[in-house]
Amino acid sequence: MKNNIPYGHQWIDREDIKEVEKVLKGDWITCGPKVEEFERRVAKYCGVKYAVACSSGTAALQLAYLACSLKKGDEVITSPLTFAATATAAMHCGAEIRLVDIDEGTLNIDVGEIEKKITKKTKVIAPVDFAGHPCDLDEIKKIAKKHNLIVVEDAAHALGSVYRKKKVGSISDLTAFSFHPVKNITTGEGGMVLTNNKMFFERMKTFRHHGMKKKPSGGAWYYEIEKAGYNYRITDFQCALGLSQMKKLAKFIKKRREIVSFYNKAFKGLKGIILPKEKPYVKAAWHLYPIQVRERKRVFDALRKKGILAQVHYVPLHFHPFFKKEFGSQKGKFPKAERYYQGALSLPLYPAMKKEEVKRVAEAVKQTLHGE
Ligand SMILES: *Cc1c(COP(=O)(O)O)cnc(C)c1O
Helix, strand or coil: CCCCECCCCCCCCHHHHHHHHHHHCCCCCECCHHHHHHHHHHHHHHCCCEEEEECCHHHHHHHHHHHCCCCCCCEEEECCCCCCHHHHHHHCCCCEEEECCECCCCCCECHHHHHHHCCCCEEEEECECHHHCCCCHHHHHHHHHHHCCEEEEECCCCCCCEECCEECCCCCCEEEEECCCCCCCCCCCCEEEEECCHHHHHHHHHHHECCEEECHHHCCCCEEECCCCCECCCEHHHHHHHHHHHCCHHHHHHHHHHHHHHHHHHHCCCCCEECCCCCCCEECCCCCEEEEECCHHHHHHHHHHCCECCECCCCCHHHCHHHHHHHCCCCCCCHHHHHHHHHEEEECCCCCCCHHHHHHHHHHHHHHHCCC
């Protein structure tokens, strides 16, 4: 492992450890003040009123769907090019998934195709900011408004990304983030939902905490279970880590963008490789550096032999046995996502990457593409 370069890795320094240690030595290791402090910090950073921190990005997505009262008989529109949780979190609410193919340029949902998939049952559009490049959020918002739908943005890749001068998190009805170690900041496991809607906010807080509402009118001890909720809480020491990581987010994004520029320059004009592109009205926080190559398996294996552990994001949703079982085989129905997957490769990209490592990756990719 020592000389291996993974596709993603957390950055944890002494400051982070100190902040976590302080909380561990204190009275509140969960349900304490750090949770709200972390929520306020991220909400302020994104320019949003409300935030609910929770145990994972998957829990964040489910809380967001529950805020929409998503249930059996409802449909959710999303992209096949995402992690399973975008869909499964909605399916746990009883909803069905309708897929819309990707746009080959941004690798995000093809906004021009969304309306064709809207039915009377559609309740939510769940765009995914793939690799950290924001979707066409204004267009999606317009479609949602026209058809009376709610936008739940899966921004697991996109904390810190900017769309038309606005931070991701401040645009859609609900935005879900993940703080898994490979994501833009980490709390170990963790997630958060942002919204400007007070009703959504209240619902999510209740669902996060067993569907429980305190009713002090019945006595200071008295509470009622209003719905079948969950324990999707996050601990205070995780939130202390999150707060400490937020201090470094700007630096993390700068480093990610520098590495992306380096790769872009190194691969410019190279045959047999398609690079990720950034729209002029976007500033992506670049969680991934997704390229497309011919003979992906050969390239993947050759890089692996050199200790470069590239990854593939993602096996399209409709290729998985579970989705085939639920929705029948849809092979061939989303040709752009399928074509992308054929050649997809995410190169190592994380702020702690050393310059020599970035160079090593670039050289190895060039050699491999030249068949050396
Ligand atoms: C990571 C990720 C999730 C899930 O987040 P977890 O924190 O791992 O539960 C959901 N959607 C996308 C697109 C992701 O990348």
